[in-house]
Amino acid sequence: MATAAPLISQANLSPGGDLIAPPASKKPVYSIPELGLARQTRLFYRPVVGSPARQPKHLLFGAISDPKLRVLKPIPVEMSQRKGSYIARFHEADEFGAGATVSLALEDLGKTLSELFTRLTEQQESLGPDMKHLHAVLSRFINYRR
Amino acid sequence: MASASVPTLLAMLLCDSVIQDAATTKKSLIGIFAQANAFGFPTAVNLSVFARLTDAEGKYRFRIDVVNLNENKTILSLPPTNELEAKDQLAFVDLVLQIQGLPIPSPGKYEFQLWGNDVYLGRTTLNAVLIRN
Numbered sequence: 001m002a003t004a005a006p007l008i009s010q011a012n013l014s015p016g017g018d019l020i021a022p023p024a025s026k027k028p029v030y031s032i033p034e035l036g037l038a039r040q041t042r043l044f045y046r047p048v049v050g051s052p053a054r055q056p057k058h059l060l061f062g063a064i065s066d067p068k069l070r071v072l073k074p075i076p077v078e079m080s081q082r083k084g085s086y087i088a089r090f091h092e093a094d095e096f097g098a099g100a101t102v103s104l105a106l107e108d109l110g111k112t113l114s115e116l117f118t119r120l121t122e123q124q125e126s127l128g129p130d131m132k133h134l135h136a137v138l139s140r141f142i143n144y145r146r
Numbered sequence: 147m148a149s150a151s152v153p154t155l156l157a158m159l160l161c162d163s164v165i166q167d168a169a170t171t172k173k174s175l176i177g178i179f180a181q182a183n184a185f186g187f188p189t190a191v192n193l194s195v196f197a198r199l200t201d202a203e204g205k206y207r208f209r210i211d212v213v214n215l216n217e218n219k220t221i222l223s224l225p226p227t228n229e230l231e232a233k234d235q236l237a238f239v240d241l242v243l244q245i246q247g248l249p250i251p252s253p254g255k256y257e258f259q260l261w262g263n264d265v266y267l268g269r270t271t272l273n274a275v276l277i278r279n
Contacts, residue, residue: 017177018275019162021184021191022251055218062152062265071152074265086218090236101215103257103269 055079055102061088063106066114070145077109091136117142151202151235155268157198158219158260164194164242173240181273188251189274197241197260199267202232206262208241212248215255215271250274 034057060074079102080087086105088095095116097109120135121144127135162177175196176272182191207226214221224243232239241260250256256272 016180018181018183019160019179019191019193020175020272021182021189055213055220060265062262063155065266074152090175101218101257102213103259106266 047054050088060108061090061109064108064110064114064142066111069114069117069142071141072143073141075141076111077106079105092136113138113142150206150263151201152256152265153202153206153239153262153267155199155260156238157196158258158268158270159176159189159196160258160270160272161194161196162192163244164196164214166242173242177259180271181275182250183275184250184253185277185279187253187274187276188249189251190247192245192246193248194257195270197261197268199232199239199241199262201238202239202262203235205229206233207241209261210243210245211259211261213257213259214251215257216252216263221256232252233252 027040032138056077059077059079059133061071061077061087062074064071067118075090076092078089078091081091085098085100086102087096087098088102088105089108090109093113093116095109095112097112099108117135120131120138123131124135149228153243157176158255159175160180161175162179165174165176167174173196175194176258207229209226211217211220212222212224224245230241251275253274256274257269258266259269
């Protein structure tokens with residue numbers, strides 16, 4: 001006996017909704033539940049009063065966007081600014097990414113590293129000593145997902 | 147904590163609230179948005195941050211930095227709270243932070259950066275807009 005075909009309603013792409021900002025809360029608070037389930041802690045925080053903090057100069061990066069790859073250990077990155085752009089530099093591999101914000105520079109670096117790692121891995125047999133060294137450096141930080 | 151693997155951020159969304167069904171632990175995101183409209187600034191918003199991660203195994207302290215992209219400066223750093231443990235690297239883990247009274251000093255773009263054990267994992271943005279009556 002034939003079973004009924006699954007019913008799929010028409011896909012609908014619509015603009016995202018907006019939030020109307022409510023009146024300010026007197027006691028800023030945030031809470032964070034356990035990963036997965038259970039307890040929830042409520043914590044009060046104080047907004048930064050005075051001058052906001054600059055973005056960090058040295059940070060650890062772990063956001064490779066290529067779904068085939070994963071970050072094995074955090075990548076140390078040095079941030080700098082040049083002509084209004086942010087530069088994220090991974091010194092050990094002598095690679096960098098650039099962008100209008102810190103996050104865009106980091107994402108550019110992540111893309112550069114993933115493309116480089118993929119290409120070096122594909123051509124592993126024919127690499128010269130410098131490229132072999134670079135591949136070895138990258139392999140300590142990123143690798144294929146298993 | 148040093149041996150914890152680096153999680154991969156799969157999704158990060160801002161919404162009004164996240165409701166978790168007690169029986170199934172399934173989560174529902176209510177009122178997803180990317181823009182906050184206000185009649186005046188400074189203002190404050192109440193919101194929830196939902197993040198789905200994978201590749202997490204070990205103990206983590208997560209924090210959210212809110213960055214004003216007009217000035218590229220961190221206006222708020224929600225301090226890392228309790229240590230959270232993920233046990234299966236292949237599983238998905240959901241992180242929900244409820245923030246009340248988040249100050250938004252001026253119109254413009256704001257970024258919510260997610261950090262796990264002080265490692266940058268990803269971000270989402272909020273556009274704050276001044277609207278007239």
